[in-house]
Amino acid sequence: MEEVKLLQQLETADGVRREVAARTEQKHKAEFGQFMTPSSVARFMASLFPPSALRTCRLLDAGAGVGALSCAFLDRWVTCGFGFESVEATAYEIDEKLRGHLSQHLAAYSRVTPRIITGDYIELATADGLDDRGYTHAILNPPYKKINSRSDHRLALRTVGIETVNLYSAFVALAVGEAALGGQIVAIIPRSFCNGPYYRPFREFILERAAIRHMHLFETRNKAFRDDEVLQENIIIRLERGGQQGTVTITTSTDDSFSDLITHEHPFDRIVFPDDAERFIHVPTTPEKSAIELSPAVRFSLADIGVKVSTGPVVDFRLKAHLRDMPEPGAVPLIYPGHLSMAGTLWPVPGLRKPNAIMRNDETEKWLYPNGFYCVVRRFSSKEEKRRVVASIVDPAALEDHSVLGFENHLNLFHENKRGLPEALARGLAVFLNTNAVDEHFRRFNGHTQVNATDLKLMKYPSRDALIELGKWAKQKGNLTQEQIDAKLETLSK
Incomplete structure (x- = not known):
């Protein structure tokens, strides 16, 4: 009975997300780079984590919003998707309008110790240097907003060896840096990091510290965050901190219903070309070689x-x-x-x-x-x-x-x-x-x-x-x- 009750948490969070998104002004969303995750996407992201027999999970959700991603992850756990005995969930949320909902949603899980942090994730994560904080899992829909080259955020990130131009890539880099060896990071982020000179330092930072295990591509650009009318092309990526790079699973679907999911495995040299100094990340959608x-x-x-x-x-x-x-x-x-x-x-x-x-x-x-x-x-x-x-x-x-x-x-x-x-x-x-x-x-x-x-x-x-x-x-x-x-x-x- 408790599991059934808990499984309603993601749907509850999704209802709150739609309600909050509808009444939140575009200016406020832009200020925080805020685009909250629909339940279908959250559930799919949670499904990408490999099975785990760890006794204690230390979960990070930076930029947690109303908690949809954490709820999707915890819902999978309570239905025996993981073998944890307990979960320590650390959720960062800077927007005071969302934190009450976040707290309420996480409190519904009896074997979860929630830790909701109200401060700025970048400031706090870089304050004492970027160290392994022992996170075994991270699930992220980070904010999307450009970082000025002279901003406090940019300067703070440079102190820990991260050079990047957007909040979303900063959050992912910090999560990788804070993850324990073998830690799994699943994030939904714009695809813009895959190419171009501005994101090259971010690509190098990630590829030096983690293995790419899975990437999912939506064939229709405006469906992942349709409620917010986002046209940015998004990708879901799973990284393993300190993992040895092997083949990469690529999945595609037309939209966030995932009803026509197609899966292929690719050798890493089709993802990042060995002779490419720019370290572009490619997402091939078919296993056959082209003409x-x-x-x-x-x-x-x-x-x-x-x-x-x-x-x-x-x-x-x-x-x-x-x-x-x-x-x-x-x-x-x-x-x-x-x-x-x-x-x-x-x-x-x-x-x-x-x-x-x-x-x-x-x-x-x-x-x-x-x-x-x-x-x-x-x-x-x-x-x-x-x-x-x-x-x-x-x-x-x-x-x-x-x-x-x-x-x-x-x-x-x-x-x-x-x-x-x-x-x-x-x-x-x-x-x-x-x-x-x-x-x-x-x-x-x-x-x-x-x-x-x-x-x-x-x-x-x-x-x-x-x-x-x-x-x-x-x-x-x-x-x-x-x-x-x-x-x-x-x-x-x-």
């Missing part, structure tokens, strides 16, 4: 073919005073995604809602490139778009007689030491990148919607000679169909 991985002709790095890729250097809001809606004397072309298609470049575009030009002067000169042929890939797409990788050619003939041009920050450009490419090479790169095989390969390993220059740098390519031949073929053929592009890839020589 790109299997092709003997696609095995060269960009360095091998003498090409570099960079993010467009013109950040428009920083150079706003120099932007012009349409060309005028002293202005040069400024290329946005809206100027490009797989067919080529169209410039200027009246009514684009973006500037078509940027003034050339002492302040802008360092951001400009010589006019020439470039292969360009846009950095952003929506997850629902058919293609993730879309490559275009910047043709100098479309840019009138301008000697230089600007590339806006939402583009990646392939170049030779900040100069244009030979026309055939630029066209060959564009054809290769526009194959369905490349797009499929990219989606398998990079589920995020952002295509970073580093992603493109890590890819393998055909040889320079093969790309030049591909470019000559493309120019001779003119307008190409997707079928022609895909068929041509199969004919490439090594």
Whole structure:
């Protein structure tokens, strides 16, 4: 009877969560980076912990909210999901509006010793250095909020060797640091930590101290926190403190009902590539190798073919005073995604809602490139778009007689030491990148919607000679169909 009563705690907590979320102003949620966990997600997260025969569990729930995650974990325990005799539950919650609910929900468990801490988790966890606090389990839905580089939080984290840009990654790093050897950490966090330079120190911190055991990906971005209208792509991850890295379980589901759960096992070298200095974390969604991985002709790095890729250097809001809606004397072309298609470049575009030009002067000169042929890939797409990788050619003939041009920050450009490419090479790169095989390969390993220059740098390519031949073929053929592009890839020589 007690178990039945206790099993109602998660549902009680979920009802409180919905009620509190509905009446909490968006400003308050933003202040605390607060997005509370639905019961379906909490229950799934609790299910990811491996069985344990420990006599005493020391549970950490940092940023506990109303206690949904702790309740899901404790519900699993009281239904014989773990062999603990008792649980010491430490829950941090800074929002006084939630702590009363949290306390009430944890107090319902008779063999649990709750310890509710009202202070700031980052301040308290870093106060005396980051030591093993003996936590055997941690279950987290940490706050999502950027950390200013000069903030007290950032400085406190640096004292314990954590360099990161968001509260969520700070909480996970601290939880790993405080966990006992063999401690299990399950967290639901934005997927943004998997790639990009800003989260590289966090990835290194985690990978040095823990093994990745499981990652779950939602195929629909807005379903994990639908009540809060969160569009951030989220991932659930299980880490083992001090564990020896082995294969990684990857699961996917369309949404938080988990009704179509698919499970695969992957070797770790498909999760973090051995030669990747950036330590990107990939989430492959199928065990089969892609056509790109299997092709003997696609095995060269960009360095091998003498090409570099960079993010467009013109950040428009920083150079706003120099932007012009349409060309005028002293202005040069400024290329946005809206100027490009797989067919080529169209410039200027009246009514684009973006500037078509940027003034050339002492302040802008360092951001400009010589006019020439470039292969360009846009950095952003929506997850629902058919293609993730879309490559275009910047043709100098479309840019009138301008000697230089600007590339806006939402583009990646392939170049030779900040100069244009030979026309055939630029066209060959564009054809290769526009194959369905490349797009499929990219989606398998990079589920995020952002295509970073580093992603493109890590890819393998055909040889320079093969790309030049591909470019000559493309120019001779003119307008190409997707079928022609895909068929041509199969004919490439090594």
